[in-house]
Amino acid sequence: MQTITLKLKEAVRSGIAAVPVEVDALTPDQLFGKNEAELKAVKVWWGNREENTGDLFDVSVEGDAGNAEEVKIVFEGDLTRVKRIGDGMKAGEIEARGDVDMRCGAMMEGGKIVVKGNANCWAGREMRGGELIIEGDAEDNLCAMYRGEDKGMTGGKVTVNGNAGELVGQYMAGGEILIKGNADRLAGLNMRGGKITIESDAQWPGSDMTGGEIVVKGETEMTPSFKFVETATVDGVEYKKYLGDLAMGEKKAKGTLHVK
Amino acid sequence: MVEITDVVCSLCGCVCDDIVLEVENNKVVKVKRGACSVGKSKLLGHERIKSPMIRENGELKECSYDEAIKKSAEILYKSRRPLLYGWSSTVCEADKVGVELTEDLGAVMDNTASVCHGPSVLAIQDVGLPSCTLGEVKNRADLVIYWGANPAQAHANHMKRYSYVSKGYWTAEGKKGKKLVVVDVRKTMTAKMADVFVQVEQGQDYPVFSALRAILQGHEDVVPDKVGGVPKEQLLELANMVKEAKFVMTFFGMGVTHTGARHNNIVNAIQFTRAAHLHTKASIMPLRGHYNVAGINQVCTWETGFPFAIEMARGYAWYNPGELSATDLLYRGDCDAAMIIASDPGAHFPGESLKHLAKIPVIQIDPYANPTTEFADVVIPVAVSGIEAEGNVYRMDNIPIRLRKILDTDYLPDEEILERILTEVRALREKEGE
Amino acid sequence: MADELLIRNGVVYDPINGVKGEKKDICIRDGKVVDSVTNPKVIDAEGRVVMPGGVDIHAHIAGGKVNAGRIMRPEDERKGVEPKTKVCRAQSGYSVPNTFATGYRYARMGYTFVMEAAMPPLAARHTHEEMIDIPILDNAALPLIDNNWMTMEYVKSGDMDLLAAYMAWIIKATKGFGVKIVNPGGTEAWAWGKNCDLNDSVPYFDVTPAEIIKGLAVANEKFDMPHSIHVHTNMLGHPGNFEVTKDTYDLVKGVKASKDRQVIHTTHTQFHSYGGTNWGNFESKADAIADYINQNDHATIDIGSVILGDTTTMTADGPMEYSLYQITGRKWTNHDVELETGSGITPFLYSGKVSVHTIQWAIGQELALLVKDPWKVALTTDHPNAGPFIGYPIIISHLMSKKRRDESAEDMHKAIFDRAALPSIDREYDLNEIAIITRGMTAKALGLHEHGKGHLGVGADADVAIYDMSPEERDAGKIQKAFLNTKYTIKAGEIVVKDGEVVATPPGRTIFVTPECDDKLTDEMMVTLKDKFAKYYSVTLNNYPVQDAYLPNPYEIKAPWRS
Known part of the structure; x- marks a missing residue:
């Protein structure tokens, strides 16, 4: 097992502006096999310039890894302007100690990311596999699609311990x-497969859904185009089961919405 | 005195092109026909920025064009993340140079769509846009719906030239042969003219669209008695009007793009139009504000692939409104310099965003002083497009029309200013030997 | 000092001049092919294939609906991103590339001219604005003239001279190249949500599509137009439509061409060669269309061959796009244009696992292989409708290799074996025939061979493609690779591509045609046209014609009145 600790230098956050650093080049699969000098020389984008990782982060390495699965990257420091942590990652583990x-975790294919704080928008965008755990809140567009795509998340597992913003999944x-x-407006909009569970409240979940399943355990404000089917029991709890969204026409309305 | 006919108005997205002016001694002395009162006021002209200026010790000091352009280039070249914003009140020829400058600098480029009809563009990217030119509306529409829009005040000529009040081939009787529906949260001036006024609760447009779609899809049984404050009977009445019309035209405005579900309201409005198409011919169009906001979206798209909110830091375009919209960027304090052209964020952006704009170096390119001038570090006055400079613009229905040059001026056009800044930026890079 | 270039020892395919793979030098001075040069820069083309620059007869590369396709599909744009280089602007897009990528990618395939196939007259400025931004390529655009109220009214009244006057005015006002016809009558009907078959009456106008096509063919031949009418026939994409296509050819059989060329070119004919009565018994009728073309000399076609994968369909045929969207439920844009035309756009995925798509895929190639005379057939994908233009090398490799076709067919839906003819066709194209269907035929059908395009004779434009392959190459994969990225592309004597990379981006020219109409006729027509503008258009007549500013590099072809 190898742990690579990357601590953002304070100088990066000291200018008049908070220009974000993009760390899509810093995933376990891409860093596996690099020694400390090589790690420090990996290029990352900071605004319109590429910089050495070592110039933006304090880098330390402990232990050895036999493959990417055995690499763990720990991001430390003020990460509120560090974008694309674990973007496209295929294996290994990332721990982000703070708000990201x-x-x-966009385009993530495998491995595990733990965010020990809140995640800004588009966490897990178009996620394909692996696990993403956000211990705080997630802002809008969690696990959503890229603009214009008709497929968002296709695999993997995401847990948000706090609330989520609009347009989850x-x-x-x-x-x-x-x-x-809670999940803010329109969780599971256009959903066609997979499952979303919301343990507290949701507004307009499942609009335009054509497949998949949504369970809301708290209060639900529904859109007016779902059809009540029956009372159903999920994990021992009784729910009203609706089918929808009929706004899409009967043939396509194959989504299931369970509400209290 | 000379009379000039078929002048094109460079005010709003209507781009009226049948204006008659009188010009004397290189001044517009009278607007004889064609323009609405706001357009008239623009054509008659008002006070201009007199000279290029650079801020020194807190004071704007007059300087030459050369000095202002050089200073602008220095600011932009030094910046790690410059924002180039505005672009909707100038011509496409200038917008093109703007895209090239963005690419050269690795900058973020955004236009005023992101604070007006950007949500409509996002909606189009989800579901497309069944639409038409304004002449189609004039000749064919027998049911006109204004949703969250108040053209009687915001687009004064719109109903007369293109929609409810206009007369065309199959609509020779004008409004007598048409129905007007207005959907809004309050009874606006436009709503007072309507055959049917549907009053929606603030922020509840989304479920109202869903209900209408379900009805048009044949599922009125699942729709509850009241949706978003609208009684079911009224929804059924509206759906019937849609089914019975030969040509349904929906225009929507900012009342629905920026409230509640925002861009998903528009997705739902378009889905409503698609559902209406199961029964009759139906089209939908955003009522766009600035005269060339459609144009900057067009130019930005054919040159970069994307209509607004792009970043070219890595040498190619990355598009993501919400991440790269000017307001988000400024709110988050993400950019370290800004160039504002042909727009006035000083008057239109939220306070938090303006705070950051006041902190960073700002270049303003505009014919007129406005609240943005108050904190700009470099101010470059330009010719007024459509009066002192010519060029292409796109009407709200994406019809390209060429603005004319009517008066002579010593002010340089936007295009030339931008080209000179680009040349200076390249010279700086060459000097540094990159 | 003259700018000279010598391409030495290449194996030259220049079918217009009867050169079929001869070892030959090409001499270039000041952008033109010449007899000899004195002090040239030399390109050694020893053993490589040399052809004139490619001439694309039909693609959608610029204008309102192309850009609407881009706006609607950021997911397509992000697929093709490439960063800027020292000479190239940033690129985006796969099926609808941005303007810069369009120029670069065509040039890398050795193409130097592309015809934008559908320009709505009212939005002509938009098409030209984008063409200005397409580097390297010479271009032209075909204005839509068939669903126009003026056209239909003159067709109804039977006054072909006034129809010709209107046709001439529109081509001049739009700085267009010729007459484009797209689902005549059907697009006007679509403004009410309807469609028209060939002999249906257009709602309110009391004319038939057949009469419109015949009328415009007659009007076109009243001038020395370089090109014939360019027709997207009615009922595109409908099972059984091959009969409509054949009937359309018959309509204009008696019309005499004003020049030595076809009187009708039907485009993306793959979409119009369908048998069966529904999607279940859908089958290829490419053989019936090819038979007609083989037996008659007044019609030419381009194939509109399918490239498997995702693409963006776009056409002025509004009702057809609506039908397609009804099938897929995907996003759909429509844009009807007052008094003239319309358009629709929707994404589409061609899958080799779907029977209908597989048969469509076969039909395009069957047309090329079953039409005996390659001078009657052009290679296209109706970019981006049947697939993006960067798929041309895939088609070329299939046309040149039976083995390649068999390998592809193996992986596809088995319908290809019983409802298409492709697996039973043995013919293989040679390089000379490829040169014909990608430059010689297309230049001739457009009349551009008289203006320096599509050949390498003395006086021709020095547009040359040098492919990194030997004329003996039989490996389909290597052929495909060679045709995707040239060793060199030379445009007007300048090296624009070297080793597959764009090295220079000079602006292209816009070629436009000026049909010269009698003033008295024009004046009479203008009375009616002015009334249309006063009452029904939403712009004024004075602001309608395309200003000179939109053609910074114009090339005019005059078309005198003939009869």
Whole structure:
């Protein structure tokens, strides 16, 4: 097992502006096999310039890894303007100690990311596999699609311990999302597969859904185009089961919405 | 005195092109026909920025064009993340140079769509846009719906030239042969003219669209008695009007793009139009504000692939409104310099965003002083497009029309200013030997 | 000092001049092919294939609906991103590339001219604005003239001279190249949500599509137009439509061409060669269309061959795009244009696992292989409708290799074996025939061979493609690779591509045609046209014609009145 600790230098956050650093080049699969000098020389984008990782982060390495699965990257320091943590990652583990900026775990294919704080928008965008755990809140567009795509998340598992913003899992086609708090407007919009569980409240969940399943355990404000089917029991709890969204026409309305 | 006919108005997205002016001694002395009162006021002209200026010790000091351009280039070249914002009140030829400058600098480029009809563009990217030119509306539409829009005040000529009040081939009787529906949160001036006024609760447009779609899809049974404050009977009445019309035209405005579900309201409005198409011919169009906001979206798209909110830091375009919209960027304090052209964020952006703009170096390019001038570090006055400079613009229905040059001026056009800044930026890079 | 270039020892395919793979030098001075040079820069093309620059007869590369396709599909744009280089602007897009990528990618395939196939007259400025931004390529655009109210009214009244006057005015006002016809009558009907078959009456106008096509063919031949009418026939994409296509050819059989060329070119004919009565018994009728073309000399076609994968369909045929969207439920844009035309756009995925798509894929190639005379057939994908233009090398490799076709067919839906003819066709194209269907035929059908395009004779434009392959190459994969990225592309004497990389980006020229109409006729026509502007258009007549500013590099072809 190898642990690579990357601590953002304070100087990066001291200018008049908070220009974000993009760390999509810093995933376990890409860093595996590099020694400390090589790690420090990996290029990352900071605004319109490429910089050495070692110039933006304090880098330390402990232990050895036999493959990418055995690499763990720990991000420390003020990460609120560090974008794309674990973007496209295929294996290994990332731990982000603090609130992270946009697109954390976007396009993720495998491995595990733990965010020990809040995640800004588009965490888990178009996620394909692996696990993403956000211990705080997630902002809008969690696990949504890229603009214009008709497929968002297709696999993997995401857990948010806090609340989630708007449009959780838009165009979701597979995988699982668990929100322990509330989900803001339109969770599961255009959903076609997979499962979203919201343990607290939701507004307009499942609009335009054509497949997949949404369970809301708290209060639900529904859109007016779902059809009540029956009372159903999920994990021992009784729910009203609706089918929808009929706004899409009967042939396509194959989504399931369970509400209290 | 000379009379000039078929002048094109460079005010709003209507781009009226049948204006008659009288010009004397290189001044517009009278607007004889064609323009609405706001357009008239623009054509008659008002006070201009007199000279290029650079801020020194807190004071704007007059300087030459050369000095202002050089200073602008230095600011932009030094910046790690410059924001180039505005672009909707100038011509496409200038917008093109703007894209090239963005690419050269690795900058973020955004236009005023992101604070007006950006949500409409996002919606189009989800579901497309069944639409038409304004002449189609004039000749064919027998049911006109304004949703969250108040053209009687915001686009004064719109109903007369293109929609409810206009007369065309199959609509020779004008409004007598048409129905007007207005959907809004309050009874606006436009709503007072309507055959049917549907009053929606603030922020509840989304479920109202869903209900209408379900009805048009044949599922009125699942729709509850009241949706978003609208009684079911009224929804059924509206759906019937849609089914019975030959040509349904929906225009929507900022009342629906920026409230509640925002861009998803528009997705739902378009989905409503698609559902209406199961029964009759139906089209939908955003009522766009600035005269060339459609144009900057067009130019930005054919040159970069994307209509607004792009970043070219890595040498190619990355598009993501919400991440790269000017307001988000400024709110987050993400950019370290800004160039504001042909727009006025000083008057239109939220306070938090303006705070950051006041902190960073700002270049303003505009014919007129406005609240943005108050904190700009370099101010470059330009010719007024459509009066002192010519060029292409796109009407709200994406019809390209060429603005004319009517008066002579010593002010340089936007295009030339931008080209000179680009040349200076390249010279700086060459000097540094990159 | 003159700018000279010598391409030495290449194996030259220049079919217009009867050169079929001869070892030959090409001499270039000041952008033109010449007899000899004195002090040239030399390109050694020893053993490599040399052809004139490619001439694309039909693609959608610029204008309102192309850009609407881009706006609607950021997911397509992000697929093709490439960063800027020292000479190239940033690129985006796969099926609808940005303007810069369009120029670069065509040039890398050895193409130097592309015809934008559908320009709505009212939005002509938009098409030209984008063409200005397409580097390297010479271009032209075909204005839509068939669903126009003026056209239909003159067709109804039977006054072909006034129809010709209107046709001439529109081509001049739009700085267009010729007459484009797209689902005549059907697009006007679509403004009410309807469609028209060939002999249906257009709602409110009391004319038939057949009469419109015949009328415009007659009007076109009243001038020395370089090109014939360019027709997207009615009922595109409908099972059984091959009969409509054949009937359309018959309509204009008696019309005499004003020049030595076809009187009708039907485009993306693959979409119009369908048998069966529904999607279940859908089958190829490419053989019936090819038979007609083989037996008659007044019609030419381009194939509109399918490239498997995702693409963006776009056409002025509004009702057809609506039908397609009804099938897929995907996003759909429509844009009807007052008094003239319309357009629709929707994404589409061609899958080799779907029977209908597989048969469509076969039909395009069957047309090329079953039409005996390659001078009657052009290679296209109706970019981006049947697939993006960067798929041309895939088609070329299939046309040149039976083995390649068999390998592809193996992986596809088995319908290809019983409802298409492709697996039973043995013919293989040679390089000379490829040169014909990608430059010689297309230049001739457009009349551009008289203006320096599509050949390498003395006086021709020095547009040359040098492919990194030997004329003996039989490996389909290597052929495909060679045709995707040239060793060199030379445009007007300048090296624009070297080793597959764009090295220079000079602006292209816009070629436009000026049909010269009698003033008295024009004046009479203008009375009616002015009334249309006063009452029904939403812009004024004075602001309608395309200003000179939109053609910074114009090339005019005059078309005198003939009869």
